[in-house]
Amino acid sequence: MAKVELKGIGKVYEGNVRAVDNANIVVEDKEFVVLVGPSGCGKSTTLRMVAGLEDISEGELYIDGEIMNDVPPKDRNIAMVFQNYALYPHMTVYENMAFGLRIKKVPKDEIDKRVHEAARILDIEKFLDRKPKALSGGQRQRVAVGRAIVRNPKVFLFDEPLSNLDAKLRVQMRAELSDLHLRLNATMIYVTHDQVEAMTMANKIVVMKDGKIQQIGAPLFLYNHPVNKFVAGFIGSPPMNFLTVKVSEEGGQVVLDEGSFKVKPAPEHAEYVRKYIGKELLFGIRPEDLSYQTEAASENNVAVKITVVEPLGADINLWVTTPTQPLVIRTEPHFSFKVGDTANFVPHMDKARYFDKETELSILKELDEAAK
Numbered sequence: 001m002a003k004v005e006l007k008g009i010g011k012v013y014e015g016n017v018r019a020v021d022n023a024n025i026v027v028e029d030k031e032f033v034v035l036v037g038p039s040g041c042g043k044s045t046t047l048r049m050v051a052g053l054e055d056i057s058e059g060e061l062y063i064d065g066e067i068m069n070d071v072p073p074k075d076r077n078i079a080m081v082f083q084n085y086a087l088y089p090h091m092t093v094y095e096n097m098a099f100g101l102r103i104k105k106v107p108k109d110e111i112d113k114r115v116h117e118a119a120r121i122l123d124i125e126k127f128l129d130r131k132p133k134a135l136s137g138g139q140r141q142r143v144a145v146g147r148a149i150v151r152n153p154k155v156f157l158f159d160e161p162l163s164n165l166d167a168k169l170r171v172q173m174r175a176e177l178s179d180l181h182l183r184l185n186a187t188m189i190y191v192t193h194d195q196v197e198a199m200t201m202a203n204k205i206v207v208m209k210d211g212k213i214q215q216i217g218a219p220l221f222l223y224n225h226p227v228n229k230f231v232a233g234f235i236g237s238p239p240m241n242f243l244t245v246k247v248s249e250e251g252g253q254v255v256l257d258e259g260s261f262k263v264k265p266a267p268e269h270a271e272y273v274r275k276y277i278g279k280e281l282l283f284g285i286r287p288e289d290l291s292y293q294t295e296a297a298s299e300n301n302v303a304v305k306i307t308v309v310e311p312l313g314a315d316i317n318l319w320v321t322t323p324t325q326p327l328v329i330r331t332e333p334h335f336s337f338k339v340g341d342t343a344n345f346v347p348h349m350d351k352a353r354y355f356d357k358e359t360e361l362s363i364l365k366e367l368d369e370a371a372k
Contacts, residue, residue, distance in 0.1 A: 002064035002154035003029045004050065004186055010058030011045050011211075011362050019045045021211045027155075027189055027204075032181045036198040037208035037234070037344045043191045044159055046208075050189060051157050052078050068078040079148035080157040080252035083164060086134040087139045087147075091121075094128040097147045099242055111150075121183065122176075138169045141199075146176075149184070158190040162197065174200055194322040198203040199223070207231050229282060229360040232278070232353055234359055238287045238317060240353070245283045247276040256283055260323040263300040266350040272363050284353035287317065292344040295345045299352070304329070304340045320345075 004027040011020040020042040027033045033092075035043040043215045048054040050061060052073035061068045068076055077104065087096050087201050094115055101111045120124040122142045132140055141161060148156055158177075164171045178201050178221045181188055192198060198205050207222065207230075215227045219235075226232035233239045245256040254277070256263050263283075265273045296303065304327070308319035311333065318329040318337060329345060337343065354363045362368065 002287060003027065004155055004187065005062040006046070006050070006059065008059035009046065009049060009056060011049060011054060013058040019124060019211050023213055025213070025216065027187060030185050030187055032178075032188045032190065032201060032203045033206060034192060034198040034202035034204075034208045035208060036192055036195055039193060040210075041208040043193075043206075043213040045207050047080075047157055047159055047189060047191045050155070051078055052076055053080075058126065059211075072357070073162045077154045078157055079151045079153035079155075080159065081141075081144050081148050081161045083160040085132070085144040087140060087143060088365070092129055092131055093124065093135070093143050093146075094174075094221070096132070096143055097150055097336070099281055100147065100151055105173040105186065113136075114150040114152070121149065121180070122146050132332070137165050141165065141173060144177075145180070150361075154187065156186055156188045158188065160192055161193075162189075162194075165198045170197075177201060190300050196237060199235065205235075207234060209234075221372070225351065225362075225364075225366070225371055227362055227368070229355045232284050232362075234354070236286055237327045238330065238356075240284045240286050242355070242356070243285070243322075243325050243327065244280055246280050247273055247278065249277055256281070258322060258324065261302045261351060262304070263347060265352065268350070268367065269352065269354065269364065272367070276363070280357050281363070282355040282357055284355060285327075285347045289348040289351040290329050290331075291348065292331050292335055293344040293346055296344045300346050300349060302345045302347060303313055304343055304345065306337055306339055306343060309339060316364075 006023050006025040009023040012018050023046055026153060033189060035046060037043050044167050045054055051055050056069050061273060076326060097115045097118060098111045114237055119128055122145060124142050124146060127135060162173050165173060174197055205217065205219055205222055206216050209230055215222055215231045223232060226235065240346055243258055245258045248255050248257055254265055254274050256265065287289065304320035306318055306320050310317040314331050315330050318331060320327060322327060356363055
């Protein structure tokens with residue numbers, strides 16, 4: 001397998017439309033890296049530049065230490081799996097998987113060996129004589145992956161390969177692809193708009209927005225230490241709550257005043273928040289980081305009115321409002337909540353995040369750097 005390096009990669013279309021701006025990404029050998037972001041953020045364009053399906057406007061692309069900017073796709077020793085399976089309908093599964101090897105004039109015995117080995121890994125040996133129309137969506141996706149495996153590429157590229165599958169099958173295929181990565185010890189770059197896929201599959205996540213990389217890091221590091229409001233809101237489901245608060249000081253202690261409640265930052269955050277006394281901040285708290293109180297707490301109590309109750313089995317999502325701002329809370333299912341009720345919650349202030357209201361950047365950058 002191979003290391004992939006993007007150095008200052010950019011893509012500019014006709015009319016000076018910039019799709020990707022100064023992308024710097026290092027995919028280490030045998031790493032599973034996921035590019036994630038909303039539609040139009042440039043993640044698929046970035047992947048297509050790695051594949052050679054899009055010309056690179058700026059910067060340099062290296063695969064296994066060799067510059068690839070002007071190398072044709074067929075000579076990059078990569079394999080790509082697309083959102084649509086792109087299988088030949090008139091060919092059997094075996095023929096679909098063998099086709100690329102036949103074009104390269106690989107000996108017949110070697111083709112047979114590779115196809116059966118890939119089919120065994122993907123548990124599709126019993127389908128080798130079938131045609132794609134006789135397969136389910138998940139089985140077709142396995143064939144598309146198998147067609148990539150038989151090529152023994154240096155790098156596997158996946159462009160939203162699970163988007164056409166139903167929710168249950170997506171969960172199953174996520175697990176299968178993660179297992180496949182471990183079994184093949186392969187370098188993989190995967191594109192998705194689904195942050196759950198990114199969190200559950202990646203060794204490293206690249207979050208993109210408007211053609212620019214927002215943050216790169218391990219899934220849990222991005223979850224716990226987002227560099228800005230966008231990353232904080234994009235990673236996590238339901239997304240992080242953001243409340244506008246005014247920072248003040250009472251009795252020598254820093255206080256966050258939301259208008260209907262007041263809370264105090266955790267001691268390790270206080271010195272960073274103190275710099276904003278007299279100003280407004282964005283106070284971020286994840287839905288699972290608010291604890292239900294049967295009675296109003298003496299400190300850091302947040303009273304809310306319940307507007308929607310979503311029972312999910314293992315937990316409950318509550319859509320609630322303070323007198324001034326809405327938020328979402330995830331809590332245990334054994335509590336009884338009704339629409340219109342008022343309930344009390346206490347946020348885990350050590351899990352809180354703070355963002356400058358103008359720049360939307362985290363004000364806890366120094367703490368986050370120390371946590372790396």
